[in-house]
Amino acid sequence: MEPVSRKQITKTYFFKMALVPSNHTNSSSLYFSLMGIPGLEASHVWMGILFCSMYIIALLGNSMILLTVRLDQTLHEPMYYFLCMLAVIDLVMATSIVPKMLGIFWLNSVEIAFDACFTQMFFVHSATAAESGVLLAMAFDRYVAICYPLRYQAILTHQKVTQIGLAILLRAALVMTPVTWMMKHLPYCSSNVIAHSYCEHMAVVKLACADPRASSQYCVVGSTLIVGTDTAFISVSYGMILRAVLRLAKKEARLKAIGTCGAHLCVMLLYYVPGMASIYTQSFGQGVAHQTQVLLADLYLTLPPMLNPVIYSMRTKQKRVFKLFGQRKSLAEPSV
Template structure:
């Protein structure tokens, strides 16, 4: 190993070196294929969702505003990770500046926290729509939606801000090699040669306060939704009403289950290879942005109908039928 990687260098190194997936270097190009495909699907799907909601006045409702927020968050999250990851896999471009690394760390964790808050907002929308349908438009007004959106964004920005702030103040004198495809918080601070308990404990605080609190509020919302649904007189009415929550529930499971599994694996899977941890970390941040537009496009009737109309109109414009 070179002296630059082992000797004491400045408190803040000028660059870090992302190793990609250690142990699987020979198949980096092959691994890049599914990751690149997921990224392209996420880009295409989320942009289409944004275009459809923008073009259709009938979709200018709180549920679809929150869906647009989720689509933007998915685009930012995947774009924060995949381009640099692919440059590692394809061009062996592994260096990343210290400031860029901290910026990437901030955006990744901030956007993930925002997505969790957006799911809470969506659960609130479904609760009001099912439990108080006559008051839905008066409760979730445009100004209320804007306030909820600002609260979600500000909460995430403020709570995640200490991550890069603390990381920038640790002395890094062990190595500049990060065994990961992106600047994940603990992967970076573990390189510091100081007591990082503050960063570690604060990271746990963020996880429990954000994810734990959000899951709790989502659960409370759905308990109330289920109580309202079971009061309906017929089975068809119950299925139809609860069906409006189907896409939201699928998106919630897609987001939280990989995250919880990854956290448990870090805590109890010490005998699992490092490459598997890194693969799961990438799946955790790439699969939800890819699946969310698919879930809402397939399970939400209004989105599905507009999607079919969008492609029909696009195809007609590209391939016009000539009149004889």
């Protein structure tokens, strides 16, 4: 007997799901089928190796930051608390999509339950919105530290940091819950095959039978408002920081002040540039190859979680997060 190809399985599943009546498509017993990266099926195994490596690095790097800040009392400062928030969000973001992606790439596990799909969508959107909020909080932290160093501890108390963190989570949930709710209550009566490696909003929207413009427009406008508002305040913060730095008399002091912001600026560029490129390519990039759109969306959710710990560790003071483990190891090893 001739073996059944992946393409034939997908087509068979597509046909079976197409027969499901439209008034039953919102049942939790139904499934979507994720295609991975359409057009690059032959490379799925190698793609899996790439994303698995990125995921492992992200897990190790962000977990190391969390554990080290927890163990080292000298790192219990607002700057490192915000860094821990960023690490948690990065872990949530990567974990929301990579395990399922690896199942698709390596095990041909293409099915995802209806409710699980929208749960994944909620966590992905909420994590991206929360990360933008944390980047804004980190910019505010640098602004206070450089412009008001004597009042830093009084302004950014532990209570204030906790309130900022809760506000970031609340904003992300309030803005992104309507997107998931609207998407879940749309009828899906034709194809249930998602041409993507995870339940990306625009990829799922294309499967709806009803007019999805309200959901699509809300997602684009909501994302633009969050990113636009946050980047505007970040720009104002760094404008004030730059003005304060230029007033410093000593060149060494100016370089040190600018250096403390370098890692944060790199992380912001790494997050916002591919993020907005992914959003607008999915929405308006009809001339961009679909596999390019999918790859860009996948990298947007996996590259920052992998590189953020690396970028922060390159700063002199942040290297303590990694050096601490070397010190603990050397103390634990018996002397010869």
